[in-house]
Amino acid sequence: MILPLLILIPFIGGFLCWQTERFGVKPPRVIALITMLLELGIALGLWWHGEYQLDGVIGDTPNWVLEFHAPWIDRFGISFHLALDGLSLIMIMLTGFLGVLAVTCSWAEITRRVGFFHLNLLWIIGAVVGIFLSVDLFLFFFFWEMMLVPMYFLIALWGHSGSKGNSRVRAAMKFFIYTQASGLLMLVSILGLVFMHYLQTDVFTFDYAALKDTTLSEPAAMLLMLGFFIAFAVKLPVVPLHGWLPDAHAQAPTAGSVDLAGILLKTAAYGMLRFLMPMFPEAAMQFAPIAMGLGLVGIFYGAAMAFSQTDIKRLIACSSISHMGFVLIGIFSNSLLALQGVIALMVAHAFSSAGLFIISGQLYERLHTRDMREMGGLFGKLGALPGFALVFVMATLGMPGTGNFIGEFLILFGAFEVEPWVVVVASIGLVLAAIYSLILMQRVYFGAAKSEATYRGLDTREYLMLLLLFVLTVVVGFFPQLLLGVTEHAMSEIQTWVATATTPLSSTL
Amino acid sequence: MNLTTSHLIALLPLMLVCATVVIVMLAVAWRRNHFMSATLTVIGLNAALLALIPAAQVAPIQVTPLLMVDHYSLFYMGLILVAALACTTLAYAYLETLPDQRDEFYMLLGCSVAGALVLVASQHLTSLFIGLELMSVPLYGLSGYAFKERTSLESGIKYMVLSAMASAFLLFGMALLYAESGTLSFTGLGQQLSAGGLASNWVILGVGMMVVGLGFKLSIAPFHLWTPDVYEGAPAPVSAFLATVSKVAVFAMLMRLFSLAPATADGWLHTIIAVLAVLSMVVGNLLALMQSNLKRIIGYSSIAHLGYLLTALVASDGLALEATAVYLVTYVATVLGAFGVITLVSSPYRGADAGLLYHYRGLFWRRPYLTAVLTVMMLSLAGIPMTAGFIGKFYVFSVGVESSLWWLVGGVVLGSALGLYYYLRVMVTLYLSPAEQPGRDAPHDWAQQVGGLMVLVLAVLVLIMGVYPQPLIDLAQMAGLQFPI
Numbered sequence: 001m002i003l004p005l006l007i008l009i010p011f012i013g014g015f016l017c018w019q020t021e022r023f024g025v026k027p028p029r030v031i032a033l034i035t036m037l038l039e040l041g042i043a044l045g046l047w048w049h050g051e052y053q054l055d056g057v058i059g060d061t062p063n064w065v066l067e068f069h070a071p072w073i074d075r076f077g078i079s080f081h082l083a084l085d086g087l088s089l090i091m092i093m094l095t096g097f098l099g100v101l102a103v104t105c106s107w108a109e110i111t112r113r114v115g116f117f118h119l120n121l122l123w124i125i126g127a128v129v130g131i132f133l134s135v136d137l138f139l140f141f142f143f144w145e146m147m148l149v150p151m152y153f154l155i156a157l158w159g160h161s162g163s164k165g166n167s168r169v170r171a172a173m174k175f176f177i178y179t180q181a182s183g184l185l186m187l188v189s190i191l192g193l194v195f196m197h198y199l200q201t202d203v204f205t206f207d208y209a210a211l212k213d214t215t216l217s218e219p220a221a222m223l224l225m226l227g228f229f230i231a232f233a234v235k236l237p238v239v240p241l242h243g244w245l246p247d248a249h250a251q252a253p254t255a256g257s258v259d260l261a262g263i264l265l266k267t268a269a270y271g272m273l274r275f276l277m278p279m280f281p282e283a284a285m286q287f288a289p290i291a292m293g294l295g296l297v298g299i300f301y302g303a304a305m306a307f308s309q310t311d312i313k314r315l316i317a318c319s320s321i322s323h324m325g326f327v328l329i330g331i332f333s334n335s336l337l338a339l340q341g342v343i344a345l346m347v348a349h350a351f352s353s354a355g356l357f358i359i360s361g362q363l364y365e366r367l368h369t370r371d372m373r374e375m376g377g378l379f380g381k382l383g384a385l386p387g388f389a390l391v392f393v394m395a396t397l398g399m400p401g402t403g404n405f406i407g408e409f410l411i412l413f414g415a416f417e418v419e420p421w422v423v424v425v426a427s428i429g430l431v432l433a434a435i436y437s438l439i440l441m442q443r444v445y446f447g448a449a450k451s452e453a454t455y456r457g458l459d460t461r462e463y464l465m466l467l468l469l470f471v472l473t474v475v476v477g478f479f480p481q482l483l484l485g486v487t488e489h490a491m492s493e494i495q496t497w498v499a500t501a502t503t504p505l506s507s508t509l
Numbered sequence: 510m511n512l513t514t515s516h517l518i519a520l521l522p523l524m525l526v527c528a529t530v531v532i533v534m535l536a537v538a539w540r541r542n543h544f545m546s547a548t549l550t551v552i553g554l555n556a557a558l559l560a561l562i563p564a565a566q567v568a569p570i571q572v573t574p575l576l577m578v579d580h581y582s583l584f585y586m587g588l589i590l591v592a593a594l595a596c597t598t599l600a601y602a603y604l605e606t607l608p609d610q611r612d613e614f615y616m617l618l619g620c621s622v623a624g625a626l627v628l629v630a631s632q633h634l635t636s637l638f639i640g641l642e643l644m645s646v647p648l649y650g651l652s653g654y655a656f657k658e659r660t661s662l663e664s665g666i667k668y669m670v671l672s673a674m675a676s677a678f679l680l681f682g683m684a685l686l687y688a689e690s691g692t693l694s695f696t697g698l699g700q701q702l703s704a705g706g707l708a709s710n711w712v713i714l715g716v717g718m719m720v721v722g723l724g725f726k727l728s729i730a731p732f733h734l735w736t737p738d739v740y741e742g743a744p745a746p747v748s749a750f751l752a753t754v755s756k757v758a759v760f761a762m763l764m765r766l767f768s769l770a771p772a773t774a775d776g777w778l779h780t781i782i783a784v785l786a787v788l789s790m791v792v793g794n795l796l797a798l799m800q801s802n803l804k805r806i807i808g809y810s811s812i813a814h815l816g817y818l819l820t821a822l823v824a825s826d827g828l829a830l831e832a833t834a835v836y837l838v839t840y841v842a843t844v845l846g847a848f849g850v851i852t853l854v855s856s857p858y859r860g861a862d863a864g865l866l867y868h869y870r871g872l873f874w875r876r877p878y879l880t881a882v883l884t885v886m887m888l889s890l891a892g893i894p895m896t897a898g899f900i901g902k903f904y905v906f907s908v909g910v911e912s913s914l915w916w917l918v919g920g921v922v923l924g925s926a927l928g929l930y931y932y933l934r935v936m937v938t939l940y941l942s943p944a945e946q947p948g949r950d951a952p953h954d955w956a957q958q959v960g961g962l963m964v965l966v967l968a969v970l971v972l973i974m975g976v977y978p979q980p981l982i983d984l985a986q987m988a989g990l991q992f993p994i
Contacts, residue, residue: 075982076907142894149893156937173933180893181926187903188918191910 014122021115040096120150171251189227225280235268249317254361281501298325303432330411338414345407355392377449383457403476529553530619584988625758652743664742679722685715699770740808749848789816790924834985839897871943897974
């Protein structure tokens with residue numbers, strides 16, 4: 001019963017925020033904060049009490065820690081089926097935590113239509129939690145599409161207007177159309193899979209565990225896999241499909257960017273790990289060289305793009321493209337080490353990019369610009385802010401001691417035994433990351449000051465947010481086992497399924 | 510053949526609607542009173558709706574060779590009657606201050622509904638034609654009802670000329686088909702077609718002409734040119750009626766025709782319809798992109814939606830019947846809601862309808878609930894989860910995938926992606942900061958009006974169908990087609 005509650009809490013909280021708007025701006029903010037703290041608290045409670053370090057035998061069926069099942073649309077065998085394992089738990093904790101941050105970082109930023117803003121914010125969180133919990137493909141798709149609408153409103157109504165002809169409405173629309181259109185391809189794939197299963201067994205079902213075992217002909221599996229891949233590739237994003245991301249990030253309000261970079265991008269990686277790999281192992285492994293190639297392109301393209309940006313938020317957005325290239329390589333290498341690295345990198349990237357986005361939001365509140373050409377020489381002027389910025393920039397470039405280092409290192413280490421050349425090339429990307437990160441630092445905080453104006457330092461709320469992120473980044477950097485222990489079982493399940501499905505194939509060759 | 514009591518019971522809904530028209534006419538002759546005419550119409554339609562229950566107990570039953578009252582036709586009769594009731598409610602709010610005679614509207618509406626009921630029950634080309642004309646001819650009058658507005662008059666005349674043309678095509682096609690086959694009943698045609706006895710060019714020509722005629726009524730590309738103009742010009746409740754009742758009736762009939770008289774064996778007709786479907790999806794959505802008038806946008810989007818629905822017609826087996834039923838219900842609820850909001854913003858009658866998007870700018874800050882309704886409807890038209898439109902689209906995809914109609918599935922994906930652009934544009938307009946000079950405004954007591962209550966109910970219904978569609982699916986599964994013995 002706790003699982004549907006996790007989804008319901010943000011939805012109800014959001015609705016309350018909207019309704020309490022009439023009593024002023026304070027109640028919606030407080031309610032939103034309480035809701036997110038509750039969500040995070042439940043997730044932490046699950047982590048504390050649950051037993052995730054199972055060393056049980058890995059069977060053919062997924063090993064859920066918690067499960068919830070209710071009938072929904074009997075006609076098609078669709079059920080409201082939620083399940084939790086280590087992988088989903090980590091993602092939900094991350095979602096809850098970033099939700100708290102998103103609410104606190106918009107405390108002063110959002111002053112118009114506060115209630116409606118928090119309605120959208122919390123509904124995004126609710127839908128994302130739904131994505132991480134659902135193991136019925138219809139339900140998964142349902143949440144996948146549902147999170148778009150509030151995100152659209154968040155960007156379109158509270159975003160920053162960009163340059164001319166590049167308005168926030170346009171950015172929001174681009175985001176929506178990219179994701180929705182690719183999502184429909186996924187729906188077609190899901191239906192294709194369901195009907196194949198129906199032809200074989202005469203049973204309509206959208207259940208993950210049942211569909212996983214559908215036998216597919218090779219071309220069919222490839223086509224269906226591509227439908228899923230394109231949907232996830234848009235969200236991740238993989239390079240030819242990334243067009244929406246810089247605009248959406250640049251135009252979104254801070255809370256929107258934090259959510260986008262921190263959790264929305266991760267839904268794609270989660271989808272690949274949870275659905276794409278286990279359901280189409282052979283096709284995915286055949287496709288792996290191309291996917292890794294795309295990952296490499298992403299690493300370099302993202303880094304080059306980041307280097308040439310003048311808008312600070314666009315720079316961070318482009319660096320996300322680069323980091324997600326590593327994630328893609330890690331997922332498709334299908335080595336347990338790399339998969340664990342993917343988890344670490346996703347979590348660490350969520351922290352560091354959230355930190356950087358929050359900092360750019362705070363800079364914008366003070367300087368009223370996001371253009372780096374108008375900044376410079378800010379070190380020492382903004383209290384502790386530049387210091388925190390330095391930490392997160394170091395995390396972005398993968399400095400040892402931060403979680404990002406652990407993630408990238410594990411991915412490269414794990415993938416090396418599978419595709420050494422890919423790893424060799426990808427490592428060069430780390431150098432590029434250092435370049436654009438340091439450029440960011442140099443342009444904004446060092447160099448000649450552009451104006452003599454003085455700005456206020458960080459207040460307690462801002463300080464605490466950044467401090468918390470800082471601590472978490474370092475904790476993941478020094479004690480990654482806290483994280484990896486939780487996901488180990490889930491990851492080795494996925495890895496084993498894919499490996500056993502593909503080995504007989506290679507042994508006969 | 511003799512008519513027994515059970516035949517009469519089966520026909521009761523149709524007879525009650527006809528009786529309503531006569532009663533309203535007599536009442537008007539006695540004394541003109543807008544409220545009374547509207548109330549009588551509502552009572553009549555409700556009675557007809559109730560009469561579906563006894564009719565369902567005697568169904569399936571064949572009433573003369575012309576009509577077949579089975580669960581299939583009763584399901585669509587119910588849908589038509591509910592939609593007509595909604596249109597009546599909207600019309601009452603709209604006509605309240607029309608500076609002209611108001612009561613004839615309800616008679617025309619009643620006649621048109623009667624035609625639609627005949628159409629969904631028809632299993633014979635004769636009743637098909639009678640039903641279609643009985644439904645269409647009153648619509649000429651209805652769309653030109655506010656004839657002092659130039660656009661309304663224009664739309665009435667445009668619809669009349671083009672519709673008459675289409676009827677001529679249809680009639681000619683039917684005549685050619687009759688000349689070759691010697692029968693007009695759907696099953697008779699079906700038997701001859703499956704026996705391969707009708708392979709001559711005349712049959713092909715006849716069927717082609719019928720496709721043109723029916724394509725016009727359904728406003729499928731390339732026979733769609735009248736749709737946006739008529740939707741824009743006609744009074745909003747009439748546009749709602751056109752978009753729902755007339756489309757449902759024609760499509761339901763077409764589905765029966767296709768199931769009973771499957772197209773020629775080599776399937777060339779299926780190919781043609783598939784091409785028309787993809788064309789409608791693409792053309793409808795592309796043309797809607799650049800519109801700045803909400804009524805025109807819905808007009809174009811209805812072209813696209815009919816295109817999506819044609820997927821079910823092309824498949825015409827497996828899930829197709831169920832998909833049609835579900836899709837039409839969700840579509841009707843959505844379009845009624847959208848036109849309902851337009852009507853409420855435009856009413857009471859103050860010249861041309863508030864169609865321009867400009868009128869709706871910042872509506873949220875003035876009318877939050879009305880805006881919420883329109884937002885839900887736009888999301889539903891776009892097929893976003895949690896709304897009924899998603900369930901409809903889900904069914905269309907299922908049918909397409911089940912029958913491996915990959916081109917059509919691709920068309921639906923492309924069409925949906927294009928469509929998002931204008932649905933989102935409408936949606937975001939509602940929430941932008943209001944224009945300096947506020948445009949048209951709904952009367953402040955709209956919530957007290959029945960119309961306001963109705964659109965709220967529709968919005969809730971659309972959400973419920975989107976979240977828990979099982980009851981709707983059960984209903985749609987019951988609406989099975991009866992093949993005459």
